[in-house]
Amino acid sequence: MLSVIWETEGLQTVGIVLLVFASIKLLHMLGLISFSEDSIEDELELSTVRHRPEGLEQLEAQTRFSRKELQILYRGFKNECPSGVVNEDTFKEIYAQFFPQGDASTYAHFLFNAFDTDHNGSLSFEDFVMGLSILLRGTVQEKLNWAFNLYDINKDGYITKEEMLDIMKAIYDMMGKCTYPVLKEETPRQHVEVFFQKMDKNKDGVVTIDEFIDCCQNDENIMRSMHIFENVL
Amino acid sequence: MATGTAAWLPFARAAAIGWMPVASCPMPLAPRDNSKKKDELIMLNVSGRRFQTWRTTLDRYPDTLLGSSEKDFFYNEEAKEYFFDRDPDVFRSILNFYRTGKLHYPRQECISAYDEELTFFGIIPEIIGDCCYEEYKDRKRENLERLQDDQEDNKDMKLPNMTIRETMWRAFENPHTSTMALVFYYVTGFFIAISVITNVVETVPCGATPHHKNMPCGERYTVAFFCMDTACVMIFTVEYLLRLFAAPSRYRFMRSVMSIIDVVAILPYYIGLVMSNNEDVSGAFVTLRVFRVFRIFKFSRHSQGLRILGYTLKSCASELGFLLFSLTMAIIIFATVMFYAEKGSSSSKFTSIPASFWYTIVTMTTLGYGDMVPKTIAGKIFGSICSLSGVLVIALPVPVIVSNFSRIYHQNQRADKRRAQKKTRQARIRIAKSGSANAFLASKHHGLLNELLELTGTEEDEQKLIRNTSLLESQHHHLLHCLEKTTVGGLKHPMLAQASLAHEFVDEHMFEQNCLEEALQSYPSRSPSVSSQGSCTICCCGSRSTSRNTALHIQSSQLAVHPSSRSNLNLRAEDGSRVNCKGGQVTTAIISLPSPPSLAPHREGRHHPHHPTTTTIRPSHRGEHPRSPRASRPPQAPHPPASSRCPPSDRSLSVDRNF
Numbered sequence: 083m084l085s086v087i088w089e090t091e092g093l094q095t096v097g098i099v100l101l102v103f104a105s106i107k108l109l110h111m112l113g114l115i116s117f118s119e120d121s122i123e124d125e126l127e128l129s130t131v132r133h134r135p136e137g138l139e140q141l142e143a144q145t146r147f148s149r150k151e152l153q154i155l156y157r158g159f160k161n162e163c164p165s166g167v168v169n170e171d172t173f174k175e176i177y178a179q180f181f182p183q184g185d186a187s188t189y190a191h192f193l194f195n196a197f198d199t200d201h202n203g204s205l206s207f208e209d210f211v212m213g214l215s216i217l218l219r220g221t222v223q224e225k226l227n228w229a230f231n232l233y234d235i236n237k238d239g240y241i242t243k244e245e246m247l248d249i250m251k252a253i254y255d256m257m258g259k260c261t262y263p264v265l266k267e268e269t270p271r272q273h274v275e276v277f278f279q280k281m282d283k284n285k286d287g288v289v290t291i292d293e294f295i296d297c298c299q300n301d302e303n304i305m306r307s308m309h310i311f312e313n314v315l
Numbered sequence: 316m317a318t319g320t321a322a323w324l325p326f327a328r329a330a331a332i333g334w335m336p337v338a339s340c341p342m343p344l345a346p347r348d349n350s351k352k353k354d355e356l357i358m359l360n361v362s363g364r365r366f367q368t369w370r371t372t373l374d375r376y377p378d379t380l381l382g383s384s385e386k387d388f389f390y391n392e393e394a395k396e397y398f399f400d401r402d403p404d405v406f407r408s409i410l411n412f413y414r415t416g417k418l419h420y421p422r423q424e425c426i427s428a429y430d431e432e433l434t435f436f437g438i439i440p441e442i443i444g445d446c447c448y449e450e451y452k453d454r455k456r457e458n459l460e461r462l463q464d465d466q467e468d469n470k471d472m473k474l475p476n477m478t479i480r481e482t483m484w485r486a487f488e489n490p491h492t493s494t495m496a497l498v499f500y501y502v503t504g505f506f507i508a509i510s511v512i513t514n515v516v517e518t519v520p521c522g523a524t525p526h527h528k529n530m531p532c533g534e535r536y537t538v539a540f541f542c543m544d545t546a547c548v549m550i551f552t553v554e555y556l557l558r559l560f561a562a563p564s565r566y567r568f569m570r571s572v573m574s575i576i577d578v579v580a581i582l583p584y585y586i587g588l589v590m591s592n593n594e595d596v597s598g599a600f601v602t603l604r605v606f607r608v609f610r611i612f613k614f615s616r617h618s619q620g621l622r623i624l625g626y627t628l629k630s631c632a633s634e635l636g637f638l639l640f641s642l643t644m645a646i647i648i649f650a651t652v653m654f655y656a657e658k659g660s661s662s663s664k665f666t667s668i669p670a671s672f673w674y675t676i677v678t679m680t681t682l683g684y685g686d687m688v689p690k691t692i693a694g695k696i697f698g699s700i701c702s703l704s705g706v707l708v709i710a711l712p713v714p715v716i717v718s719n720f721s722r723i724y725h726q727n728q729r730a731d732k733r734r735a736q737k738k739t740r741q742a743r744i745r746i747a748k749s750g751s752a753n754a755f756l757a758s759k760h761h762g763l764l765n766e767l768l769e770l771t772g773t774e775e776d777e778q779k780l781i782r783n784t785s786l787l788e789s790q791h792h793h794l795l796h797c798l799e800k801t802t803v804g805g806l807k808h809p810m811l812a813q814a815s816l817a818h819e820f821v822d823e824h825m826f827e828q829n830c831l832e833e834a835l836q837s838y839p840s841r842s843p844s845v846s847s848q849g850s851c852t853i854c855c856c857g858s859r860s861t862s863r864n865t866a867l868h869i870q871s872s873q874l875a876v877h878p879s880s881r882s883n884l885n886l887r888a889e890d891g892s893r894v895n896c897k898g899g900q901v902t903t904a905i906i907s908l909p910s911p912p913s914l915a916p917h918r919e920g921r922h923h924p925h926h927p928t929t930t931t932i933r934p935s936h937r938g939e940h941p942r943s944p945r946a947s948r949p950p951q952a953p954h955p956p957a958s959s960r961c962p963p964s965d966r967s968l969s970v971d972r973n974f
Contacts, residue, residue, distance in 0.1 A: 253334060
């Protein structure tokens, strides 16, 4: 009698246990559940990316900085980013420190793209120094070119109203909330309208590089302001 | 701004060109950087170790010493470097702060030394990086506790003029302060023990009487137990009321845990008195007697260990909560599983899930009573899994609680150890300090010797004297000497002409002796200055309690020769006590004391033990009647070491010629 009970019960138990284990294994094979939290891919990220810039002479030739200035620039750059490259997050952090009241991340993103000329997602010292060379030692033409490049988000040669609006919003975001007079929702839009009215000569809704440069060269304010940062370094 | 921003500011400014075409109004002018000096290397010499860095690195933090012009004070012209006489090891971390923008706390440094360096260089400790901040804060807290412990011991000292209430409260809180408090402490402890034992014994079956079966002692000897209970409760009530009366803040006392325990311990008795033998409520009354067991908690006032345990449990509340929560979860899971596993078997004790709770708890805590056991195979499998997991779940939070307890316990031990070592430590410090004071006296005495020697003229002795004192010491002695001279008759009083009043430094011994003499005699209070009277008692009795590092205690004394007040002569010493000097007879004596503390002063007829302690100033007068055999007249050389004579019958003061 007892053995009969044990048989049935034993079989039942074994059946249940097997079923449970099999289902767990199936789910694991299907990848729906994972037992260990860290996957192997995470471990590869730990290897640091390092980058060494080209030699001092080459950079001297390519940019308009003197040797001493390049040395000072590199020391500051390397101090902040010991690995030699800046990725976008670090860049946003650094840039945000200058604008504590507002949110500088959107503008920093555009800026990063403008500096990152080879579009590899990280800013090396060469990119950094080339950009600075244009901004600080370049001709007005080059500077305006650079600015156009900044505004043209998708780099297709035309600035559309949407692109300009994005840039404008990003700039206004940097101001933050506590401004006088208080920033309203349509202020960036109005500003874009003003800009397009000024720049878009043939009223086709986009601004090309020539329209842009022409218009800026005719504007005294803009011309003067191009020179105020000459003595930065 | 942090390091990075300083270096990247030119970049941010250059990138601002991107806003120019968008802007519709003219831009402000940029500030000119007129100080266009080239970036140079600065040499920092810290106790011989040389550090070099760029000037711009240091300029990053202009509100610190190194970043501002404050460092010019440390500039060494000849070597063209900045010299700091500080610890070079700590300076490393400080310089690294300038370089990297992060301040680290080196673990092997003493926390107060590190703090001092930070203060010196003008850096606030709050900017310590996250990696080191916890360690820093922990060490700082430990240090603070250590200082607090030292301060707490001072509260054991009796302040004068305490009201009865304050005395009582002190007696309650620190039983070792007075005998009465100790007696009270032991008596209450004894009665708590009696009360608890009574409660326990009450329930023991005492043996059968002819007309009743085996009944507990409580019912057999009702009267005796009732009397015992009454006595205990009366003692507790009296104690509670006394504490309530003595407490500085009654409201706070009533809210404290110990007072609540006190109340809960004695309340059942009173409720029992109030309630009559009503059948309905007597059941409730019996339950109330359970609360009498709370009397055992009153022992926590008597035991340090209990308090530590309670404190530990309080501080580990979150771990205990976690333990409880995880246990509950596990119990519910396993109880459910066991119930369903055992459902099939007949005559199973697992009648419902709550019924299975009991089995699960007993199994998980590895008790295993055996009153409920699974019969099916599935039940047995899950039962074994249950007991294994029980061991694990309970073992996890326990080490956290244990480490907490250990930390608190060791802290306590440390405090006790420190208190025990404190006495010897302070005694040694006192000896060292008095060495310097005694040195002054020795040099003065040597100075007199010097004058005499000039008459007799032995050159070697003079050289010896000059060599023995360093420049610092001699300057210090000169300062003290000036102070002595200052106290010569500040006011032009006609009576003053008769005696030159000068104060000088004496040993505390003599001071105490004189104090005693003064106290034994009664003197007419002639002083117009009100404070001086009070100061006399304070000086005499308070000398022991004031901190020992002040070298000046001014004693007021009497001078019968000049009945009108010398009291105008109020000397303002460093601790602000005043002197009131009146006329008095003077005797001759020499105050000269051995200079090194190792030399025991040779005193004849002196019963005081040797304490080389702080020195005191006493008013002294030119002697009229030479009393002591070792009278000091100017031509006579004082013998070192000589003791001063103060015959107890006389109001004697020190004598010396001080002009």
